[in-house]
Structure formats: structure tokens, C-alpha cells
Amino acid sequence: MAKLIRSILLLFFLFSIQSRVFAALRINEIYPAPPAGGSEWVEIYNPSSETVELTQYKLTDLSNKGIRFTEPIIGPLGFALATSSAVLNNDGDTVLLKNLADELVDIATYSGSFNAEKSAGRCPDGMVGLLILHVLTKGLTNNPGCPVSPTPAPVPTVVPEVTKNIVTYDNIHLSEAMPNPEEGKEWVEIYNGNSFPISLVDWYIDDIENGGATPKKFSLDIPANGFAVIELISAIFNNDGDTVRLLDTDKKEKDSFEYGRSEKGRSLSRQNLGDEPVWCTTGPSPHQPNHPCPVLTVPTPRITTAPNGLVQGIMAVNKPVRPLPGPTALKVALEKYGTGPDQSGPNKKVSDPSRRPEAGALLSALALLKFNLFGNLCLYMIVFIYGYKEGLWS
Numbered sequence: 001m002a003k004l005i006r007s008i009l010l011l012f013f014l015f016s017i018q019s020r021v022f023a024a025l026r027i028n029e030i031y032p033a034p035p036a037g038g039s040e041w042v043e044i045y046n047p048s049s050e051t052v053e054l055t056q057y058k059l060t061d062l063s064n065k066g067i068r069f070t071e072p073i074i075g076p077l078g079f080a081l082a083t084s085s086a087v088l089n090n091d092g093d094t095v096l097l098k099n100l101a102d103e104l105v106d107i108a109t110y111s112g113s114f115n116a117e118k119s120a121g122r123c124p125d126g127m128v129g130l131l132i133l134h135v136l137t138k139g140l141t142n143n144p145g146c147p148v149s150p151t152p153a154p155v156p157t158v159v160p161e162v163t164k165n166i167v168t169y170d171n172i173h174l175s176e177a178m179p180n181p182e183e184g185k186e187w188v189e190i191y192n193g194n195s196f197p198i199s200l201v202d203w204y205i206d207d208i209e210n211g212g213a214t215p216k217k218f219s220l221d222i223p224a225n226g227f228a229v230i231e232l233i234s235a236i237f238n239n240d241g242d243t244v245r246l247l248d249t250d251k252k253e254k255d256s257f258e259y260g261r262s263e264k265g266r267s268l269s270r271q272n273l274g275d276e277p278v279w280c281t282t283g284p285s286p287h288q289p290n291h292p293c294p295v296l297t298v299p300t301p302r303i304t305t306a307p308n309g310l311v312q313g314i315m316a317v318n319k320p321v322r323p324l325p326g327p328t329a330l331k332v333a334l335e336k337y338g339t340g341p342d343q344s345g346p347n348k349k350v351s352d353p354s355r356r357p358e359a360g361a362l363l364s365a366l367a368l369l370k371f372n373l374f375g376n377l378c379l380y381m382i383v384f385i386y387g388y389k390e391g392l393w394s
Contacts, residue, residue, distance in 0.1 A: 025052060027059075027095055027108040028079065029121035029133070029142055032088035038116070039083040041138065042067055042095055046074045047126045054080060057105065061087050062094040062229055062286065064184065079139050090114045092287055094229060102233055109221050109228045111287075121145060128199035129221055168248045169198050173277075174255045175227060175270050176290055177244050179237035182265030186232045188244060189286055192222040193273065204251060207236045208243035215247060229286045237262075244268075269293075 028045035042059055046052055052074050059067040059082045067084040074080040088095070092111035098104055110120035110130050120130040121137065123146035135145035169192075176189035188205050192198050199221050206215035213236040222228040237244065245256040259268050263281055269290035271278040280293035 024048065025057065025074070025097060025105055026122065026126040027097055027106050028125055029119050029137060030088065030095055030108060030110055030130070031119045031136065031138065032093065032110070033090040033114040033116055033118070035116040039085055040067075040088045041084075042082045042088075043121075043138065044069075044074060044080045044082065044097070045122075045126045046076060046078050046080070049076045051075050056100055058098055058100070060096050060098070061089075062096070062187075062231060064231075067095070079141075081139055094287075096231070104218065104233070107218070107220055109223070111223050111226055119145070123147070128201075129197050168250070169194065169200070170254075172198070172200070172222075172246070172254055173270065173273060174244060174246050174257060176267050176285065177237070177259075178267045178284055178286075179242065179244070179259070180239045180262040180264050180266075184231075186235050186237055187229050187286065188232070188246075189227055189229045190220070190222060190246065191227055191270075192225060195224050197221065197223050197226075202249045204247040205230055205232065205236075206245045206247055207238070209245070211242075215251065227287050227289075239264075 024047060026045045026047060027042060029043035031041045031043075034040055044054075044059075053072065054069045054074055055072055057069075059069070061067070065084070065087045067082045067087060069080060069082045071080055091113055092109075094107065094109045096104060097106040108120075108122075108130055112120075112132055114120070114132075117134065117136075119133045119136050121133045121142040122129065123131050123133075123142055125142050131147060133142065133145035137143075137145045171193040173191045173193060174188065175191035178187045181187070190200075199219070201219045202217055203220070204215035204217055207213050216230075216232050216234075216236065218230045220228050220230060239262050241258075241260045241262075243256055243258045246254045248254050257268075257270070257277065257279055259279065262268070265284075266281050267284040268279055269282040269285070271280065271290065271293060278293070282291040282293065285291050
């Protein structure tokens with residue numbers, strides 16, 4: 001009896017150890033565009049020598065839609081499938097593999113135009129970078145579908161954290177950020193300005209330096225001159241202003257920008273490359289070129305002239321025209337300042353016909369232009385000085 005109990009305890013201990021094994025599983029092949037009635041699928045590759053419980057993992061796209069595993073375990077150096085319907089985009093998407101603690105295990109981004117005869121796969125199995133495969137290798141090694149004959153992948157004996165080749169790149173830019181999402185999680189978009197695909201391994205997204213938040217580690221594949229998005233596991237950006245920083249594997253800053261108060265559900269979009277980038281608030285456009293900054297339209301002013309030749313006033317295009325003063329007001333003004341015989345003294349009138357339109361125009365403009373108190377005072381002063389100098393008010 002004691003021997004039986006010891007055997008049961010040993011089996012339980014071994015099962016517990018196995019359930020806690022988190023091997024470095026890899027997203028190996030993605031089939032996003034099945035024929036009508038078919039299912040999308042994602043193939044997972046286990047490069048380790050351990051059997052892994054897939055119940056300890058989950059697959060989603062960037063919008064957190066689930067892709068379900070079809071089997072509970074994956075054997076050493078084996079393959080497993082997960083299927084979905086109407087989750088993956090045919091023209092590009094990102095697939096994330098996480099453990100139940102919501103920690104990112106692997107991420108794969110594909111782009112291009114896919115149909116039922118194409119998939120995106122790693123060549124060789126488990127390596128960085130996705131290529132378009134014209135031979136589907138569902139549940140099998142990708143070697144038959146790879147464009148060139150790859151060197152067979154060696155049997156790994158250690159986890160990728162020990163064997164990975166860390167590479168840093170230039171010409172990598174922050175392109176867009178969502179610090180205040182309406183729903184879901186914060187995300188940051190990165191643009192690869194190089195003419196070749198890259199694989200960022202153990203890079204970081206951080207807020208303002210020494211701001212207190214822990215930099216978020218990520219690994220990401222980005223196509224040549226393309227975009228990829230990192231969805232942050234937890235929020236780190238302030239809605240009322242912060243700094244977004246991109247750090248390489250040595251936590252050296254590669255790019256950054258500051259922003260003021262953010263708008264809920266709207267992203268911060270970069271409009272140009274170079275030493276002085278322009279950022280503005282636009283609608284979100286993950287994986288796509290950014291929307292342009294909103295343009296403020298200012299009405300174009302124009303001056304109109306009344307039929308009698310008097311200046312009618314300055315008005316904005318598409319604004320209603322203010323009418324001229326009534327005939328009585330104009331008649332009084334012209335009789336006082338623009339008609340009658342020459343006189344001497346304080347009530348001298350202007351009889352020079354060439355002066356009459358000037359007096360009438362000034363009075364008409366003065367009556368029509370409606371400003372605030374300070375503007376009125378300035379305008380009256382200008383008209384008075386001009387009229388005095390020209391002898392209109394003598």
C-alpha cells in the first residue's frame with residue numbers, strides 16, 4: 001500500500017512539473033484566407049525536447065479575438081493547430097501567443113494579399129521572419145513550401161533566450177500611438193524604414209524616462225517599409241501628457257516623442273520622417289499609413305463695392321452682405337460734408353467734387369464696420385485724423 005501511495009505521489013509531482021513547463025513555442029505558419037466554408041488556421045511549432053500543455057497558452061489576433069487550439073498538447077519538435085473563422089485579415093494582421101499569465105511568448109505579423117493557395121510561414125521552422133508560401137504545409141514542416149532549400153533546422157538543446165542572435169537596427173521609427181483607447185489596451189505602431197524585413201528581439205516600449213513605469217519588453221517582425229503594432233499588456237501612458245519611447249535590446253533610446261492631453265479613442269500620428277517630425281491627433285490607423293492632420297478652413301476675406309461706388313465693407317466669403325446705411329443717413333452726411341458752396345469758418349463745407357466720394361466712402365465705411373469697443377475707438381481716430389489732414393472736417 002505504501003509503495004502504491006509513493007507511486008501516485010511521484011506521478012502527481014511529475015504531472016505538476018510538466019504543467020508548469022513554458023517552452024519557447026513559435027508561431028510557425030498562418031493561413032488567413034481559406035476557401036468558402038473553410039477555416040483559418042495557425043500552426044504552432046515546439047522546438048524543445050519537452051511535451052507542452054497547450055491548455056497553458058492562448059492565441060489571439062491584435063483585437064484580442066481568440067483562435068482555438070484543436071488539441072491539448074504538442075510533442076517535442078512537433079506541430080499543433082489552432083483554428084478560427086473570420087478573425088484573421090486577408091491583407092495583413094498580427095497573431096499573438098501568450099501564456100495564461102498574459103505574458104507574450106511569441107508574435108508574428110504578416111502582410112500582403114492572401115488567397116486560399118497562400119500562407120505565411122517561417123523558413124526554416126521556428127526562425128524569425130515570415131515569408132509567403134505557395135505550398136501549404138498544414139501540421140508539417142514548412143521546408144517544402146520555402147522559396148529556397150533551407151538548411152535543416154538543428155535540434156535545439158536550449159531555450160531561445162540562450163541561443164538567440166540579438167541584432168539592433170537603425171531607421172526604425174515610432175509611427176503611431178494610442179495612449180487613451182476607447183476600449184481594449186494601449187498600443188504603439190512602429191515603422192520599418194529599411195528596404196528589408198527586420199525582427200526586433202527583446203526591445204522595449206517605455207514612457208518618460210524615470211517616470212516609474214516598467215518598460216514593456218516585446219519581440220516583433222516588421223516587413224520592409226512596413227508597419228507593425230505592439231499591444232501593451234498593461235497601461236503605462238498618462239492621458240494628460242507623457243513621452244513615448246522606443247528602446248533597443250540594450251535599453252538605448254532609438255526614437256521618442258512627447259504629447260499633451262490625449263483624446264479618448266484617437267491616436268497620435270506621425271506625419272513625416274526626419275529630425276523634426278510633425279505629430280497630430282487623428283483617427284487610428286494601425287498597420288496602415290497614418291491619416292493626415294485635420295485642416296482648419298479659414299474664410300477668405302473680400303471687399304465688395306455698392307452700385308454707387310461706395311465701399312460696402314469687408315466680409316467673409318459665404319457670409320451675408322451687410323446693407324448700406326439708409327438713404328436718409330447718407331443724404332445728411334453728403335449734405336454736411338460733400339455739397340454746398342465754399343464757406344469760411346468752422347462750418348466750411350467741401351465743394352470740391354473730387355472730395356465728395358471720399359467723405360461719403362469714409363462715413364459709409366465708418367457706419368458699416370462694427371468692431372468691439374477698442375476697435376471702434378481706433379477706427380474713429382484714424383478716420384478723424386485722415387479727414388482733418390485732407391480738410392474733410394474743416
